[in-house]
Amino acid sequence: MTRPSSEAEYLARMVPPSVRGVDRRTLLRGALGVGTLLGAGGLAACSSGSTGSTGVPTGAVTGTVTVGSNQSDAVPKAAVQSYMDAFAKANPGTTVKINTVDHNSFQENINNYLQGSPDDVFTWFAGYRMQFFAEKGLVGDVSDVWKNITGMSDALKKASTAADGKQYFVPITNYPWAVFYRKSVFQEKGYEVPKTLDDLNALGAQMKKDGLSPIAFGDKDGWPAMGTFDQINLRVNGYDFHVSLMAGKEAWTDPKVKKVFDTWAGILPLHQADSLGRTWQEAAQSLQQKKSGMYVLGSFLAQQFTKGAEQDDLDFFTFPEIDSTIGTDAIEAPIDGYMMSAKPKNEGGAKKLLQYISQPEAQLLALKADPSVIATNQTADTSGYTALQKKSLEYVKSAKSIAQFMDRDTRPDFASTVMIPAIQSFIKNPKDIDGLLTSIEAQKKSIFGS
Amino acid sequence: MASKRKYRGIDQLSTRDKVVVSLMVIVPTLIVLWLVWLPAIGSVLLSFTNWDGIGPLSGIKSVGLQNYRDIATIYPPFWPAIQHNLIWLAVMFLVATPLGMLFAVLVDRGVAGTRFYQTSIYLPVVLSLALIGFIWQLIYSRDQGLINAITGGTTDWYGDPNVNLWAALVAASWRHAGYIMLLYLAGLKGVDPSLREAAKIDGASESQTFFKVVFPVMRPINIIVLVVTFIESLRAFDLVWVINKGRNGLELISTLVTQNVVGEASRIGFGSALATIMLLISSVLVFIYLRIAMKED
Numbered sequence: 001m002t003r004p005s006s007e008a009e010y011l012a013r014m015v016p017p018s019v020r021g022v023d024r025r026t027l028l029r030g031a032l033g034v035g036t037l038l039g040a041g042g043l044a045a046c047s048s049g050s051t052g053s054t055g056v057p058t059g060a061v062t063g064t065v066t067v068g069s070n071q072s073d074a075v076p077k078a079a080v081q082s083y084m085d086a087f088a089k090a091n092p093g094t095t096v097k098i099n100t101v102d103h104n105s106f107q108e109n110i111n112n113y114l115q116g117s118p119d120d121v122f123t124w125f126a127g128y129r130m131q132f133f134a135e136k137g138l139v140g141d142v143s144d145v146w147k148n149i150t151g152m153s154d155a156l157k158k159a160s161t162a163a164d165g166k167q168y169f170v171p172i173t174n175y176p177w178a179v180f181y182r183k184s185v186f187q188e189k190g191y192e193v194p195k196t197l198d199d200l201n202a203l204g205a206q207m208k209k210d211g212l213s214p215i216a217f218g219d220k221d222g223w224p225a226m227g228t229f230d231q232i233n234l235r236v237n238g239y240d241f242h243v244s245l246m247a248g249k250e251a252w253t254d255p256k257v258k259k260v261f262d263t264w265a266g267i268l269p270l271h272q273a274d275s276l277g278r279t280w281q282e283a284a285q286s287l288q289q290k291k292s293g294m295y296v297l298g299s300f301l302a303q304q305f306t307k308g309a310e311q312d313d314l315d316f317f318t319f320p321e322i323d324s325t326i327g328t329d330a331i332e333a334p335i336d337g338y339m340m341s342a343k344p345k346n347e348g349g350a351k352k353l354l355q356y357i358s359q360p361e362a363q364l365l366a367l368k369a370d371p372s373v374i375a376t377n378q379t380a381d382t383s384g385y386t387a388l389q390k391k392s393l394e395y396v397k398s399a400k401s402i403a404q405f406m407d408r409d410t411r412p413d414f415a416s417t418v419m420i421p422a423i424q425s426f427i428k429n430p431k432d433i434d435g436l437l438t439s440i441e442a443q444k445k446s447i448f449g450s
Numbered sequence: 451m452a453s454k455r456k457y458r459g460i461d462q463l464s465t466r467d468k469v470v471v472s473l474m475v476i477v478p479t480l481i482v483l484w485l486v487w488l489p490a491i492g493s494v495l496l497s498f499t500n501w502d503g504i505g506p507l508s509g510i511k512s513v514g515l516q517n518y519r520d521i522a523t524i525y526p527p528f529w530p531a532i533q534h535n536l537i538w539l540a541v542m543f544l545v546a547t548p549l550g551m552l553f554a555v556l557v558d559r560g561v562a563g564t565r566f567y568q569t570s571i572y573l574p575v576v577l578s579l580a581l582i583g584f585i586w587q588l589i590y591s592r593d594q595g596l597i598n599a600i601t602g603g604t605t606d607w608y609g610d611p612n613v614n615l616w617a618a619l620v621a622a623s624w625r626h627a628g629y630i631m632l633l634y635l636a637g638l639k640g641v642d643p644s645l646r647e648a649a650k651i652d653g654a655s656e657s658q659t660f661f662k663v664v665f666p667v668m669r670p671i672n673i674i675v676l677v678v679t680f681i682e683s684l685r686a687f688d689l690v691w692v693i694n695k696g697r698n699g700l701e702l703i704s705t706l707v708t709q710n711v712v713g714e715a716s717r718i719g720f721g722s723a724l725a726t727i728m729l730l731i732s733s734v735l736v737f738i739y740l741r742i743a744m745k746e747d
Binding site: 107108110111112115129136138220221222273274275276277278282285286412413416417420421422424425428439442443446447 | 502503504505516520523524525526527590591592593594604606607608609610611614694695697698709710712713714715716717720
């Protein structure tokens with residue numbers, strides 16, 4: 001098969017072979033219908049079959065390795081190019097062909113993509129989202145790559161392992177979720193970092209008096225508030241319950257979950273009002289303009305701050321303790337990385353590339369583009385890190401358990417079609433928690449039962 | 451031969467003509483079957499399953515009416531979506547379309563600067579919806595938007611579920627009125643001027659001339675406008691999707707279908723059930739329209 005030369009051509013390849021003869025629109029239009037139906041018949045053949053374990057070649061590899069990348073913004077795109085080039089240089093005779101697709105389209109088309117003719121290696125996330133495809137047999141086992149990987153913590157290996165005990169994912173970067181604030185604001189007003197929920201409430205009250213919105217908040221896109229839920233659940237019920245709840249094993253009507261929403265309802269008045277019309281970028285700008293005091297978000301919020309002094313002014317603390325028996329040693333730090341397709345055309349090259357990606361050299365090249373993330377390999381040289389990156393690194397290292405993010409830790413259909421509307425309706429009306437949880441549980445049973 | 455003129459059915463055609471004719475019949479039929487009927491029937495069939503879009507056809511399990519039961523009972527966005535679709539239809543029908551027609555009549559009468567108005571009213575139709583979403587975001591944004599900046603208010607136009615549907619409808623009407631204006635204007639230009647002159651001579655006022663003479667003459671255009679309005683309201687999707695992906699007060703059936711089917715969620719069965727419901731609703735309107743159209747003949 002020829003390599004695609006443009007994004008349009010690349011997208012066209014996501015169409016299963018049996019319908020490829022027809023205009024791509026046929027599939028789009030018939031996405032609910034026979035187009036996909038017929039497609040599925042043909043692609044069953046593509047997706048079954050296991051990867052022959054040929055191991056990772058020790059010497060140089062040759063041929064072309066194709067890479068599907070969702071890093072579509074200019075800067076990260078250039079970063080991907082730079083470490084792929086470095087790989088090709090280290091392996092003369094190898095070319096790396098990168099197919100970059102718009103970030104959201106990549107995510108939305110992932111099912112078709114993996115069932116069509118995917119690239120040898122492609123960008124993805126750790127967590128349930130990875131395990132789901134592993135279970136369906138749509139991605140390749142990379143356990144033998146992991147045998148040669150050094151410098152990755154056990155937590156990272158665990159996050160790359162599916163239910164069958166094999167690894168299907170190689171991490172490259174991650175970033176923590178925490179409570180962000182501007183050091184200058186805290187200094188100027190004499191605020192102290194809150195250690196407990198009571199501290200947070202007291203600080204919030206003080207900030208209100210000083211004319212600030214205590215906690216910046218924007219949930220127009222539906223997902224940012226999931227992070228707040230995760231943080232509170234990790235503090236109220238701990239990591240194990242959180243993971244079990246996300247896996248559909250606990251009832252949402254459990255008093256433990258109710259306590260999470262009750263706690264959230266208690267601090268909701270501290271959040272910026274009218275959050276459902278505000279994007280996270282706008283909320284981050286209110287922090288940047290010193291109109292808000294704190295913001296619960298991932299470290300990517302630094303992108304809304306200009307590089308240099310302004311980013312240096314940004315700092316964070318872990319979400320305050322709510323239950324002293326639970327503590328604060330569970331955090332959320334989503335891991336980004338690469339997976340291998342089930343039937344790569346150049347398996348040797350793909351595995352070699354994945355191994356290269358696990359190494360500090362590639363990861364540091366990736367950081368150049370986005371200094372809000374950190375390398376997952378512990379041996380990576382941190383001398384070039386910004387203060388925020390250094391702190392992120394310490395923060396992630398010291399955590400006892402690391403969750404991904406709600407939409408990475410649970411079924412994507414549950415997260416997007418049930419939890420987004422549910423959390424938005426909670427924000428609108430924090431009073432009817434019982435009714436809300438009953439509704440979530442009924443939908444959960446229907447989705448997880450199917 | 452004497453019977454040369456007698457029509458002998460298809461035998462009269464040369465082989466080449468026969469091939470052409472059969473191709474002309476078969477090809478469009480196949481295209482319609484492939485593009486319209488197969489997907490539609492496939493959707494209906496899939497709506498009785500819980501397929502997640504992965505794996506072979508043989509792996510699809512039937513779940514009976516469970517999807518429909520779930521939609522009606524435990525899927526909170528469904529009933530608001532139905533309500534919003536009806537509101538959308540009503541506003542398009544009662545406000546946006548009459549407004550477009552009014553614009554057309556005014557422009558047709560030749561107000562000073564007609565061309566300027568015509569162009570500016572039609573402009574939104576030319577713009578891409580992504581751009582329209584962006585333009586209105588600049589106007590409606592709570593913290594950085596034009597309206598709140600001018601009025602000093604803090605209304606959350608896109609975020610408050612009591613307000614955002616109406617905000618979206620203003621944006622949609624802004625676009626729809628321009629479209630209707632153009633259609634209607636074309637019709638008005640086609641009305642025989644002597645009719646108006648005759649009405650004038652008979653002493654009819656401006657409004658009488660329009661409602662009693664021009665409007666009835668334009669019946670074909672009126673029907674087209676009606677149909678366009680119906681179609682546009684039922685398929686209302688893009689603007690709302692651009693705003694917030696059809697959540698939080700902006701649920702429409704079309705956005706629910708997309709949320710469930712497209713993307714990572716892949717609840718193909720569930721989404722198909724929603725699509726089937728949408729199909730049924732449209733069929734009712736199509737049926738009513740056909741009744742009207744047939745009656746006319």
